[in-house]
Amino acid sequence: MYRVVNRRRVREFRKMRFWRRRLTDLSKPRLCIFRSSKHIQVQLIDDNSQKVIASATSFEKALRSSGLRGKDMAKKVGSTIAERAAKLGFAEVVFDRNGFSYHGRVQVLADSARESGLKF
Numbered sequence: 341m342y343r344v345v346n347r348r349r350v351r352e353f354r355k356m357r358f359w360r361r362r363l364t365d366l367s368k369p370r371l372c373i374f375r376s377s378k379h380i381q382v383q384l385i386d387d388n389s390q391k392v393i394a395s396a397t398s399f400e401k402a403l404r405s406s407g408l409r410g411k412d413m414a415k416k417v418g419s420t421i422a423e424r425a426a427k428l429g430f431a432e433v434v435f436d437r438n439g440f441s442y443h444g445r446v447q448v449l450a451d452s453a454r455e456s457g458l459k460f
Contacts, residue, residue, distance in 0.1 A: 354439040
């Protein structure tokens with residue numbers, strides 16, 4: 341017998357694993373990523389006040405006009421969110437990959453944010 345794998349459900353389980361660790365320390369803001377087939381979005385969220393502090397997406401006018409796609413766009417979005425976080429005075433964050441595997445565009449975005457000065 342073959343077992344049917346529901347990818348969304350598997351991703352939800354991965355997300356819950358992160359939250360078990362996250363709820364122990366809410367002192368740092370959370371860098372949350374969402375990846376679709378065409379775009380990548382990242383938000384800096386304060387979980388204490390449940391507010392979005394800063395965000396960067398691949399469909400912003402300034403980033404979209406650069407003509408980049410895929411990993412190159414993820415690199416640009418990562419550096420943009422790091423600059424915005426630094427401008428607001430945040431140097432350390434908690435990286436939430438939102439259940440996505442740490443490879444490809446997610447990894448490139450994380451590396452770009454680290455190179456631009458964010459620590460996680």
